[in-house]
Amino acid sequence: xxxxxxxxxxxxxxxxxxxxxxxxxxxxxxxxxFWYVQYPGEGLQLLLxxxxxxxxxxxxxxxxxxxxxxxxxxxxxxxxxxxxxxxYFCALSGTGGYQKVTFGTGTKLQVIP
Amino acid sequence: xxxxxxxxxxxxxxxxxxxxxxxxxxxxxxxxxWYRQDPGLGLRLIYFSxxxxxxxxxxxxxxxxxxxxxxxxxxxxxxxxxxxxxSMYLCASSFRDRNSPLHFGNGTRLTVT
Numbered sequence: 001x002x003x004x005x006x007x008x009x010x011x012x013x014x015x016x017x018x019x020x021x022x023x024x025x026x027x028x029x030x031x032x033x034f035w036y037v038q039y040p041g042e043g044l045q046l047l048l049x050x051x052x053x054x055x056x057x058x059x060x061x062x063x064x065x066x067x068x069x070x071x072x073x074x075x076x077x078x079x080x081x082x083x084x085x086x087x088y089f090c091a092l093s094g095t096g097g098y099q100k101v102t103f104g105t106g107t108k109l110q111v112i113p
Numbered sequence: 114x115x116x117x118x119x120x121x122x123x124x125x126x127x128x129x130x131x132x133x134x135x136x137x138x139x140x141x142x143x144x145x146x147w148y149r150q151d152p153g154l155g156l157r158l159i160y161f162s163x164x165x166x167x168x169x170x171x172x173x174x175x176x177x178x179x180x181x182x183x184x185x186x187x188x189x190x191x192x193x194x195x196x197x198x199x200s201m202y203l204c205a206s207s208f209r210d211r212n213s214p215l216h217f218g219n220g221t222r223l224t225v226t
């Protein structure tokens with residue numbers, strides 16, 4: 001079945017550091033790929049998405065590129081802020097008969113001033 | 114703005130009790146989902162529904178059932194609560210399009226004692 005693997009956390013960075021959170025997936029066909037973010041005490045919210053190979057999703061300074069050849073969708077940000085501290089989830093929506101969304105285990109990011 | 118509302122933020126129940134978790138969405142979404150979130154395990158799909166009165170088992174349906182009598186409402190039922198069902202429960206909804214992101218409620222923290 002479909003699966004998503006993302007890097008273990010927690011990740012601790014200083015403000016203005018470069019961020020990469022790795023995400024790889026296993027799926028048949030061409031799934032749609034998503035990054036969600038969960039701030040403390042809240043549900044998940046969409047950060048960005050890409051729906052076909054070589055698409056780049058971007059939002060709030062975050063970017064991720066859909067790489068079919070490496071089955072990856074790594075999240076990057078050039079300069080993190082304290083307000084980016086949250087848990088980040090990579091997810092895919094498969095091509096099966098029903099819209100089943102599979103999530104990674106989440107990566108906690110802590111940004112220190 | 115899409116709103117997904119879960120009826121309780123915190124819930125404490127005793128072992129063996131029947132527990133109802135309610136979720137309502139206001140965006141006419143066809144799909145609705147129930148996940149549980151546990152540290153180190155990410156989000157795991159319990160059940161989802163793609164239409165009124167329709168349901169599909171997710172990855173961990175054992176010990177749970179669901180009900181969807183109206184399009185906007187999706188209920189998760191724990192027939193006989195057990196301590197291993199202590200968790201954060203997240204409801205989500207989306208359009209019936211694999212490119213459509215999930216919209217989450219803020220979660221219900223259930224403790225079974």
